[in-house]
Amino acid sequence: MAAIASSAHACQPPLVVHLIYRLDIGGLETLLVDAINRMPAERYRHAVVCLTDYTEFAARITRPGVELFALHKLPGAAPRTHLDLWYLLRRLRPAILHTYNLGTIEYATTALLAGVPVRVHAEHGRDAGDPQGLNRKHNLLRRLVAPCIDRIVPVSRDLHAWLRDAVGIAERRLCLIDNGVDTERFRPALPGESGAEAWHDDPHAFVIGSVGRLQDVKDQATLVDAFALLCRMLPQEPLRLVLVGDGPLRASLAAQVAANGLQDRVWLAGARADVAPVMRGFSLFALSSIAEGTPVTLLEAMASGLPVVSTAVGGIPDLVADGANGALVPPSNPQALAQALAAYVRDRALAQAHGAAGRARVERQYSMQAMLEAYLALYDGLLHSKNKVNEAITPCAE
Known part of the structure; x- marks a missing residue:
């Protein structure tokens, strides 16, 4: 297990641990990095846990104090990974575990056993081998783990309908949040601006x-x-x-x-x-x-x-x-x-x-700001409803 860039403060906002299969170049990974970099620092801290590993793409996390961990999960069930994550969560004591896509959903149960107050899971798409999302084994896993998750976030109306109708997730557990993009960095070319590729x-x-x-x-x-x-x-x-x-x-x-x-x-x-x-x-x-x-x-x-x-x-x-x-x-x-x-x-x-x-x-x-506001509202609402925020925050020194 590896860690980089730790930070300690006498008084800290709640910690969100993001659990991802691998941190490498990709759309989901870009969204995650942008959200971490742009979310107000006074609202939440962040750590990223990779089930397998991370690449130099991790350097795009520019916000200070973000810890990064790799669990080096082996192929298959790898029960040791559950134990490694349990120990890590007990040490970090996050307020929220945010998991992403099918490869990480089962670890919501590990977070529950580790005492993480809030568990959020996001579905960003379906696999090439199951483009319609009809794999019975995978959908059974989603249904079995769903009671351990406070909210499941589909990022499109298509995914929302699929989770509700095909998978069988209760509507009350679903929260649609559209993906967002940085409209300042991604903009039309200016007059006379041409590429040199x-x-x-x-x-x-x-x-x-x-x-x-x-x-x-x-x-x-x-x-x-x-x-x-x-x-x-x-x-x-x-x-x-x-x-x-x-x-x-x-x-x-x-x-x-x-x-x-x-x-x-x-x-x-x-x-x-x-x-x-x-x-x-x-x-x-x-x-x-x-x-x-x-x-x-x-x-x-x-x-x-x-x-x-x-x-x-x-x-x-x-x-x-x-x-x-x-x-x-x-x-x-x-x-x-x-x-x-x-x-x-x-x-x-x-x-x-x-x-x-x-x-x-x-x-x-589909602006980045609209997406961030939606996630902040989700995190705030779930923490408030659990009434356990103080258990997940290091008390201020008096």
Whole structure:
């Protein structure tokens, strides 16, 4: 077990321990880091516990005094991890344990046994192997653990309905909180602001960008197939495709690009820490996922003033109004995806109009401040209802 950056104060606000499977580049992880960095320091302290490990991505936590732990969980049930977490929680004595997604939900029982007053669990999406969330074993686990959890937070209306209707979680345990995005960091490009990336080799190029881990659930293979079709449909257009991210499918995607002879038009850009300026160099954002909650990268793209072409899965239809700020297509359908992309390539004014509409929608409903206020209200309300705040706070020295 490892820990960094501890802090001690004579009088401390309540501690929230965030339990995540692994702290690495990803939408959920970005949300977690942004929330920790931006939540008022006088309201809550934070610690992050990783069931497995963390990467250099953890350096994005810039708020002082945040402790970071890795439990190095082994594959499988790993009962020792429950014991390690129990001892850690007994030492830290948090007011709240906040768990994220299926991989961490069972540890709400450990928190209950360790005396953590409030347990919150968030569902940010479903697995690629179970895009509809119908796995009986997984849903049984969710139902069995639910009595140990004070609130379950779905981040989209689709996830809310699924947890209630398919999983069988009582409505009183659910609290919908929309994901939020930093609308100052993610903004449209200013006049004359252009990128200097390799894919900006032609000032007239239409750059289709996508950001996400290269894995099955994101299905970038369908996007590459759609781009190949698009190039054949519009042979005179200077088209570019940029896939930002890394993951287990990188080699197979590179082979797919080569097989289609697109090496001079497609860039596998790898993981990037500067996603905001990279997005400002895109003409359009594309997402080909087969399952999603409320994808953070989609919100970031909309905040950046980009039109969106996406699969109509999970909570995406809550964000993308087809024909207003983007286009929705069925998953795993390269032909439909290519046709939707072609409409924006042919009509650049439409692309700009839909991009502006997406930015306006994010400002109205999906700001970072609105998300933070919702979580603060949830934490405050649960702690107040338990009437155990004083047990979780180090008393002030008199």
